Amino acid sequence: MSIDLSQFHQVFFEESLEGLDVMESALLNLDTENCDSETINEIFRAAHSIKGGSGTFGFSTVAEFTHVIETLLDQIRAGDRRIEPAHVELFLKSVDCIRQMIKSLEAGDAVEMSDANDLKSKFQAILDGKELAAAAPVPASTAPTAPASVSDTDAGSSGGAKTWHIYFKPDGDVLKTGNEPSRMFRELEDMGVATVVVDTADLPGIGVIDPETCYLKWNITLVADVEKAQIEEVFEWVIDEAELRIEEVAQVAVTENPEQNGAKPSSVKQSKVEPSDIVQTTVQSPVAEVSVSPAPSQAISAPAAKEPAAQAAPAAKKAEKNKTEVSSIRVGIDKVDSLINMVGELVITQSMLGELSRDFDISKLPKLLEGLEQLSQNTRELQESVMRIRMLPISFTFSRFPRLVHDLSKTMGKKIELKLLGEQTELDKTVMEKIGDPMVHLVRNSLDHGIEMPEDRIKAGKSDTGLITLNAYHQGGNIVIQIIDDGKGLDKEKILRKAVEKGLVGESDKLSDEQICDLIFKPGFSTADQVTDISGRGVGMDVVRRNIQELNGSVEVESFTGKGSTFTIRLPLTLAILDGQLVSAGEHTYILPLISIIESIQTNMDMVHRVAGGCDVLRLRSEYVPIIRLYDIFNIKPESYNLEESLLVVVEGDNMKVALVVDDLLAQQQVVIKSLEENYKRVEGVSGATILGDGTVALILDISGLIKLAGVRKDEYKKVKQGGDEAA
Amino acid sequence: MSRKVLVVDDSASIRQMLEFTLKRASFDVDSAPEPTSALTMADRATYDLVITDVNMPGMDGYAFVEQMRKKSSYRFTPILMLTTESSQDQKVKGKQAGATGWLVKPFNPEQLVATIEKVLNR
Numbered sequence: 001m002s003i004d005l006s007q008f009h010q011v012f013f014e015e016s017l018e019g020l021d022v023m024e025s026a027l028l029n030l031d032t033e034n035c036d037s038e039t040i041n042e043i044f045r046a047a048h049s050i051k052g053g054s055g056t057f058g059f060s061t062v063a064e065f066t067h068v069i070e071t072l073l074d075q076i077r078a079g080d081r082r083i084e085p086a087h088v089e090l091f092l093k094s095v096d097c098i099r100q101m102i103k104s105l106e107a108g109d110a111v112e113m114s115d116a117n118d119l120k121s122k123f124q125a126i127l128d129g130k131e132l133a134a135a136a137p138v139p140a141s142t143a144p145t146a147p148a149s150v151s152d153t154d155a156g157s158s159g160g161a162k163t164w165h166i167y168f169k170p171d172g173d174v175l176k177t178g179n180e181p182s183r184m185f186r187e188l189e190d191m192g193v194a195t196v197v198v199d200t201a202d203l204p205g206i207g208v209i210d211p212e213t214c215y216l217k218w219n220i221t222l223v224a225d226v227e228k229a230q231i232e233e234v235f236e237w238v239i240d241e242a243e244l245r246i247e248e249v250a251q252v253a254v255t256e257n258p259e260q261n262g263a264k265p266s267s268v269k270q271s272k273v274e275p276s277d278i279v280q281t282t283v284q285s286p287v288a289e290v291s292v293s294p295a296p297s298q299a300i301s302a303p304a305a306k307e308p309a310a311q312a313a314p315a316a317k318k319a320e321k322n323k324t325e326v327s328s329i330r331v332g333i334d335k336v337d338s339l340i341n342m343v344g345e346l347v348i349t350q351s352m353l354g355e356l357s358r359d360f361d362i363s364k365l366p367k368l369l370e371g372l373e374q375l376s377q378n379t380r381e382l383q384e385s386v387m388r389i390r391m392l393p394i395s396f397t398f399s400r401f402p403r404l405v406h407d408l409s410k411t412m413g414k415k416i417e418l419k420l421l422g423e424q425t426e427l428d429k430t431v432m433e434k435i436g437d438p439m440v441h442l443v444r445n446s447l448d449h450g451i452e453m454p455e456d457r458i459k460a461g462k463s464d465t466g467l468i469t470l471n472a473y474h475q476g477g478n479i480v481i482q483i484i485d486d487g488k489g490l491d492k493e494k495i496l497r498k499a500v501e502k503g504l505v506g507e508s509d510k511l512s513d514e515q516i517c518d519l520i521f522k523p524g525f526s527t528a529d530q531v532t533d534i535s536g537r538g539v540g541m542d543v544v545r546r547n548i549q550e551l552n553g554s555v556e557v558e559s560f561t562g563k564g565s566t567f568t569i570r571l572p573l574t575l576a577i578l579d580g581q582l583v584s585a586g587e588h589t590y591i592l593p594l595i596s597i598i599e600s601i602q603t604n605m606d607m608v609h610r611v612a613g614g615c616d617v618l619r620l621r622s623e624y625v626p627i628i629r630l631y632d633i634f635n636i637k638p639e640s641y642n643l644e645e646s647l648l649v650v651v652e653g654d655n656m657k658v659a660l661v662v663d664d665l666l667a668q669q670q671v672v673i674k675s676l677e678e679n680y681k682r683v684e685g686v687s688g689a690t691i692l693g694d695g696t697v698a699l700i701l702d703i704s705g706l707i708k709l710a711g712v713r714k715d716e717y718k719k720v721k722q723g724g725d726e727a728a
Numbered sequence: 729m730s731r732k733v734l735v736v737d738d739s740a741s742i743r744q745m746l747e748f749t750l751k752r753a754s755f756d757v758d759s760a761p762e763p764t765s766a767l768t769m770a771d772r773a774t775y776d777l778v779i780t781d782v783n784m785p786g787m788d789g790y791a792f793v794e795q796m797r798k799k800s801s802y803r804f805t806p807i808l809m810l811t812t813e814s815s816q817d818q819k820v821k822g823k824q825a826g827a828t829g830w831l832v833k834p835f836n837p838e839q840l841v842a843t844i845e846k847v848l849n850r
Contacts, residue, residue: 003749003837012741045783049739052812055834056742063834176797178806178828180849187846212803237829240820330740 005057012053013106014328016062017099019046021399024095028402032085035076040083043091044073050098062101065116068123069094075127087126092403094119161192161225162248168235169217169243176212179238185220187234192224221249329429331389339389342382349374387574390430394472394481395423397436401443401470408447415454415465416447422472427479428574434551435481435571438544442483442555442567443468445541450487450565460562462486474573478553478595483567490559492516498525517557521545549653549704551575552593570595578673578700580690582666583649586636590662591671591690591700598650598657600665603643618648618659625650628710629661633685639663653703660706673700685709731848732773735759736766736792737781737810742833746779749837750844763792770802777848778807779831782818790825797826806847 023046026039047070054062069091075081097115104111166188170181188194196218203215222231231246232239353371356364398420409416427435451457451466458464469484492513499505499519511519519525523542548555553571572578572595580591607619608627616627627648631638640646640663648659671690676683676699687702733755737743743759750757758773760766762784770778778796782789789809796802806828811818819830828847831840 003752005745005837008741008745008748011744012739015740042785045738045785048783048812049742052810052833053739053741055812056745056836058834175804177823177826178804183846183849186849237823240823 009057009106010328012057013102016050016053016102019050020095020099020102022046024092024403025399027088027091027095028406030083030088032083032088035083037077040073040077044070044077047073059101059105061111061113061116062098062105065094065101065120066098068120068127072123072127090119090122090126092406094123161223164220164222164224164226164228164231165245165247165249166220166222166231167217167243167245168220170214170238171241172213172215174214174238174241177237177241181214181216181218184234184238185218188220188222188224188231191226191230191234192222194224195221217243329390329392335385335388339382339385342378342385346375346378346382349378383577387428387577388426390428390574390576391426392429392432393424394427394432394479395420397427397432397439398423398470398472400436400440404440404443405447405468408444412447413453414447414451416451417465417467419467419469421469425472425474425479426573427472427571428576430575431479431551431571431573434547435569438547438555438569439470439481439483441541441544442569443470446483446485446487446565446567450485450489452488456488460488475570478570479573481569481571483569484564485566486564489561489563489565490517490520490557492559492561495519514558517559520557521555552578552595554595576673577670578690579668580671580700581649581668582692582698583630583647583660583662584664584666585630585634585662586638588634588636589666589692589696589698590630591698592649592651592660593700593703594668596651596653596703598652600647600649601659603648605644608643616643618650620650620657620659623657625657625659626710627659627661628706631661633706633709651703653707656707658703658707658710660701671698671700730754730756731776732756732758733844734766734770734773734775734778736761736763736779736784736789738762738784739781742781742810745837746840749840753841753845755844763787763789763795766792767795770796770799774801775805777844778802778805779810779844780807781810782822790821790827793822793825793827808844808847 023043026042026046030036030039030043047066051063051066051070054060054066072081072087073091076083076087093115097119101111101116168181168184170179174181185194185196188196197220199217199219200215202217203209209215228246228248232244235242235244349371353368353375356368356371360368401420402418405416405418446468451468452460452462454464457466467486469482471480471482471484473480496505496511496516496519499516499522500507502524504519504522504525505511521541521544523540525540525542545555548569548571551571552575553569555567555569557565557567559565578591579594581594581597583590583592601620603618609617609619609624611617617624618627627643629638630636631641638646638661643661646661646663647665649662649665650657650659652658671692673688674690676686676689679689683699685702685705685708686699687705688700689697690700692698733750735743735746735750735757736759737746738761740761743761747757747759758769758775760769763780764787766778766780780789780792784792787795793807793809796805796807807826809818809822809827809830810833811822811830812833822830831843
């Protein structure tokens with residue numbers, strides 16, 4: 001039976017990466033002055049699991065490296081050594097290093113060992129420093145060292161059969177640990193010829209006997225081609241709770257003179273055929289010390305051999321690996337339980353409806369309606385439960401920030417405390433994956449531009465330590481993520497000056513504070529005096545906003561000079577379902593994302609102005625909003641071409657407002673998004689499609705795409721706006 | 729009747745590996761990611777053998793074995809501990825808690841099955 005261990009690799013990689021995250025955050029929380037033993041334990045456990053797993057699955061490089069870390073952690077855990085800040089830094093670097101190793105292994109690439117070796121020697125130096133290094137060279141022996149063990153076996157078998165006398169007297173309690181002496185005797189029988197004689201001398205009278213206590217002792221004669229250590233191995237689990245004497249009776253091989261050892265004559269025949277048996281049994285009988293037992297098994301040598309192979313042909317390996325890579329999520333059992341529960345209810349409702357339909361007459365209508373109501377409730381709950389499966393707490397994303405802040409504040413010489421709130425707020429996995437990068441950018445931005453240097457903070461009458469808070473909460477079907485800093489706030493004058501310089505706003509434009517702050521999200525806008533390593537990576541806030549908008553979300557900033565800024569990201573909880581507003585245009589039904597709708601109005605022609613370029617704008621209080629006629633864009637025939645008979649839905653997308661002309665507003669409902677790209681092809685102005693209750697397909701409109709299609713781009717919009725001003 | 733084994737390990741990969749290996753060797757296998765649920769599972773079914781990790785969050789392997797031994801139906805059931813290296817300290821603690829023996833990580837599946845077969849008197 002050979003088992004392909006590679007099928008467990010993916011799980012191992014995932015749990016190791018999770019373990020590393022745990023290690024990292026525990027390390028960052030560690031107060032070296034006042035060390036909490038549970039935190040150390042947590043770090044130790046994570047390292048320990050990675051080591052155990054990597055050893056088992058044949059990743060000896062990881063196992064060896066982790067072992068050194070574990071040794072030091074174990075000493076700290078045992079109180080033999082104090083943890084110092086330098087250790088923490090070293091451990092953090094090791095976390096990075098192991099993470100890199102795991103990722104390389106996962107991708108099938110060669111494992112880069114230079115960092116690991118470097119760190120290993122540093123750890124070794126620490127360990128050696130207190131002469132506690134004895135445990136350190138162990139990795140070599142814990143790693144599967146089949147060849148060495150095999151030679152042991154060879155040495156043993158070349159000596160021929162020996163006769164051993166074994167005296168075994170276990171403690172009375174031996175049975176209470178589940179150890180059966182008969183098992184050990186059977187193992188001895190597997191090695192050769194064993195004669196077991198029981199000594200019942202200590203057995204008390206039947207009246208006082210305790211059936212759970214072992215009163216027996218044994219004298220065993222074993223004729224086998226084994227070394228003393230192999231016999232000891234059989235008794236390994238009980239060696240400390242027993243009186244055990246193993247003596248070699250004679251060096252002479254049994255085959256030559258069997259009687260001499262008191263072995264029964266019949267054993268002669270058996271011992272002749274033994275050499276092959278012995279080879280077999282030694283292979284199979286690792287007893288307990290599995291790691292050092294002589295088992296040239298395929299399973300463990302195969303993965304071990306894979307690593308050098310991977311180094312030789314990383315590309316080929318990678319190609320092979322990519323095929324098998326599956327991303328998975330772990331789901332709490334309570335979520336699965338509730339799902340099963342839901343399905344159960346659904347089945348009940350279904351059978352009830354089935355029953356009704358069998359001989360249906362009009363008198364049963366109320367019952368039918370009740371059943372259908374039940375069905376729709378079940379469906380809704382089922383949908384929610386299924387969605388919940390994909391939901392993960394945002395702590396998965398938040399968890400990378402403590403390290404980021406720790407490292408960056410060090411490089412910048414700033415003192416920063418990071419506070420995480422609402423870590424348990426749940427979010428769809430796909431959204432989570434995509435929000436990470438924009439968040440990193442915003443946090444870097446706050447660190448770099450928001451929080452001041454300690455001396456400047458003190459001058460400003462603040463504590464020298466800046467505070468960055470990440471906050472997440474649910475609000476009306478959306479998740480809100482805030483990045484709050486208590487730094488200097490946005491320099492509004494500078495922003496305005498820059499915007500004028502870049503022609504983003506006219507010099508005479510009067511903008512509210514809010515509008516000024518919003519300018520930082522415009523393409524091509526950057527006020528950094530100096531492009532720093534931290535946030536000036538050529539990715540502007542406009543990209544951040546665009547990425548968030550692609551997720552059907554929004555981002556805005558609020559800032560108070562001297563007090564700090566708050567970036568607020570709003571995202572739908574899932575990408576699979578959209579809160580939609582159904583609208584009709586002609587015979588067609590379209591869906592607008594509810595989040596993008598600002599208001600819907602019936603207009604009269606006084607509010608509509610035509611400006612240069614043939615574009616109509618709607619005067620909406622103090623603003624002018626371009627009007628986009630859906631029927632023009634999709635080339636359909638509306639119910640009415642008269643704006644006064646139509647409805648205008650004011651929506652926002654791509655940083656601008658537009659008014660869409662539709663015939664009517666229909667229902668608001670959650671729709672399941674089906675990708676148009678996957679099923680048909682990409683269509684400008686449409687972000688997807690869905691199937692409505694009556695089976696028809698409705699297109700989900702993409703506001704920014706529509707704006708592009710309609711040709712009311714920002715530059716034109718500006719013209720429109722200026723024109724509008726004149727018109728007003 | 730196939731024999732039932734209970735596996736307790738917080739590492740999913742090791743747990744899956746043990747489960748897979750033992751099932752292939754025609755054992756009936758249940759597994760638990762942590763000792764508390766394993767203790768409940770042990771009451772609901774009768775296992776012929778228990779394999780447990782040592783380092784686990786919450787309750788460690790030693791405490792788990794102690795708790796298991798307090799159950800009348802598990803007083804003599806073989807309980808094996810998964811340890812890393814042959815740390816004498818771990819073994820002694822395991823024995824004191826009432827463990828039958830130990831399996832040292834890293835182990836390979838074949839050896840594991842061979843050891844378990846032996847413990848279960850095949």
